[in-house]
Amino acid sequence: MSTVEFPKKALFICNGSKCGKHKEIKKQFKSSIKEGGLHKTIEIFKIECSGRCKYAPIVYAQPQNNWYENVDLEKAKKIIEKM
Structure with a gap:
């Protein structure tokens, strides 16, 4: 049986109307x-x-279980650095 490896971390980006x-x-x-070089992570x-x-x-990060609000370009960079 073969296995598939998935990234251990995930970002969930709200795609609602706002x-x-x-x-x-x-x-x-x-x-x-x-x-x-984090595309596998x-x-x-x-x-x-x-x-x-x-x-x-709004952006939700796992496995940290953190919600980020009012995300701008600078915050986006910092979120990735924290992950």
């Missing part, structure tokens, strides 16, 4: 992951509305 407008944030995460998932529109854009 958060989804911030496409540059997802691009920044992808770029930081690629530049850091961290995977990005788009999620439906998290109901936290007041804090858009």
